[in-house]
Amino acid sequence: MNAEIRPAIEARAIVKAFAGVRVLRGVNLQVLRGEIHALLGQNGAGKSTLVKVFNGVHASGTFEGEILLDGAPVRFASPADARRQGVCYVPQEIEVLPALSVAENIFAGHTAPGGGLLVDRRTLRDRATQLLAELGLAIDPRALVGGLDSACRHLIMIARAISARPRVIMLDEPTASLPSAEVERLLGVLMRLRSAGASIVYISHRLPEIMSLCDRATILKDGAVQAIVERADFSQERFIRAMSGRTIQRVYPCPAPPRDAHPVLEARNLSVKSAFGAHRGIERVDLDVRPGEIVGLTGMLGSGRTEILSALYGVIPHTGVIRIAGRKVKIRTPADARAAGIALLTEDRKHTGLLFNLSIRANVTIGALSSLSRWGVVQKRAESAAVGGALAGLGLKAHSLRQTPVTLSGGNQQKLLMARVRLRAPRILLLDEPTKGVDATTRHEIYRHMLEWAANGAALIVVASELDEIIAIAHRCVVVADGRIVDSFIRGEGGEDRVLRSSARALAAAGCVA
């Protein structure tokens, strides 16, 4: 390192909060010119938020701290603004215009190079051809993007980022949807860009990729920088230790392990076909849960954890056998699942949980009204009593139960949905990221209620990104990777590092890594 190398882009003391929950807590990051910088961390560590701050997705002013480009402070009002100043971003979710051609997608937003109003198709096509050749891609620039597979779409997004000849390129999990041949090609492209002087921020869960490609790594944990590792010190062991470094010291009450009872839920050969753009597939998943048991479904984002819950709840079609209390049941719709005594606490409260057009009270009782009605007429008194009972002890803070849940904080919205689940007293509870977007105090309360449910004999399957916390409260953890269950261990037999290692091993074995 000589003095001539100064950061191409730098973040100083970035603080970003969502609805009062601090996701980034004073993060510093320096990316040097001509370097590929890895950004590592568990789900929810703040990686994606940090790159969004860097790229104007979270506009200047919505966060605290400073961004410097080549040493000069900059403010990005939007991703387009950042792009003009030479900072490009390829998001994890693919955002293409399926009805347009490859060339039009690559140059979307600046299709008229001369600044005029007309689209010069031939120029576009020629420039696209050149760019794709540079990337070593054999894609016809005239093809419609809608007809291409997800790997091609992702590569086109990368081509789009590169087309602006940026000084800084940020890639969020670029290889997650790529087959191995394309991964190698992409890594080659990135190395070439590096030698041309570009700076690259590279987010990935795939450690071997990072070992072979990156020059330095910054590891985030709970919204703060946990470690900065130079290439000379790279080792998978080092990364895993830093990512799982325990910063939250919280003691969970330890319930007695469940008796050796018969499982209340048995899933055998549970498989889901992947549906592009909707959900990934899962393959031959076997899962047992006993009454009073908490099973943690761990694994990376996109590993298939959520799909297992969705299949069990009848949200997405599946094959395989599900037995409830020893009896085979067919679960084709959520109504079937509910009839079998299964309840789901959704991850996405806004889109699949709450009804903003109804009152808090009606939100609690919706779906369970038949037991609170006579001749189809809702009995107000019975409803009020039931809502009171379901909310008891949850500590939901609201001005009135007649208001809509719109103004409730994330934690209170989650309590409302927990009351909805509780009202039906389900035998089997599926919880998808129950503490997402929730502050620390409420998080603790939610875990306490989960333990209470288990103590009362319910079977819980929990998906959570906060590995240390889920490992602390689950009786058994199951590791999901690439749509399969790859490991399973009971409390005390393993920790975060075991989950990370099992996932990494499974992904490597699946040939996902160069």
Place this chain on the structure above:
Amino acid sequence: MVTASLKRKLVQLAASELGVVGALAVAVALFYLIEPAFLSARNVRAMLTVVSFVGIVAIGQVVLLICGEFDLSVGSVAGLASVVCATLMASFSLPVPLAVLAGLATGALLGAVNGLVVVRLRIPAFIQTLGMLFIGQGLIQVVTKGYPVYPLPDIVGAVGQARVFLGLGWSFVVFALAALASDFILRRTVGGRNLYATGGNAEVARLVGINTVRYKLAAFTLVGLLSAAAGMFVMADLGSGATSIGTGWELTVIAGVVVGGVSLFGGVGSMAAGLVGMLLLQVVQSGLVIIGVSANWQQIAVGVIMVTAVGLDVLRRRLFVQAEGGLTDER
């Protein structure tokens, strides 16, 4: 700032269901001051009779809007059902009750077809029901060959002219009873609550075990059935199966209930307020006639009111979204 909070309160009031009742009172008072004949028994009766026809359709439309869909074909369906009924009576000498049942069945069938196509084939309601509007218009011409169907049996005219309640006809009685029943259903029953849930967010409704498909199908069928009933009441009133029955109802009905605060985006609004909106629109139209404003300006007034109504709906939504506490978009 006092003015800001006052302004906000006023905006909320204007956008709330209370607003439409206030607007109705203002409009009635204004027309009465300009021309006292506006509140003459005859004119009030005339207004209520018109409202009872389109109001029957509006009841179905409110239910459908609340469960998140809408129907542009109500006028065509009403027209087709009435000419089918009239033709069966006049040309095929079918007994009146059977012909009426056939008319109702026609409406329910077309409504069910709308529902099936929207729910099963996932064709947007706008396209399917606009298509049905044209199909219905065409079928009216096919059935009648372009000529009004008459004479109808005497009993039909007698029912149309009967005055059963404060000088109002059967159509008003049916309208009032259906309005009360549907308001109760929406407000108090499990089915009503589930309709709101379906329109508020169909995915959430499905996840809590509500059969959203069944509710939407039922609502579409109900709209068809009520449209047919309204069309046949007009037929009885005219004593003829006129080919023009129902023309333009689709927009009158949607404009009216939206004025009453029923959201075009589903899940929001009440039966009572929606029907008051229908009344308000009729009061304005009729009032302009009474005070002698030319027909051209009446059309303009209807247009302005429709836009204002949708503007209020959008405003309500914006207030709704503004209040939203920016839940994390972090993954």
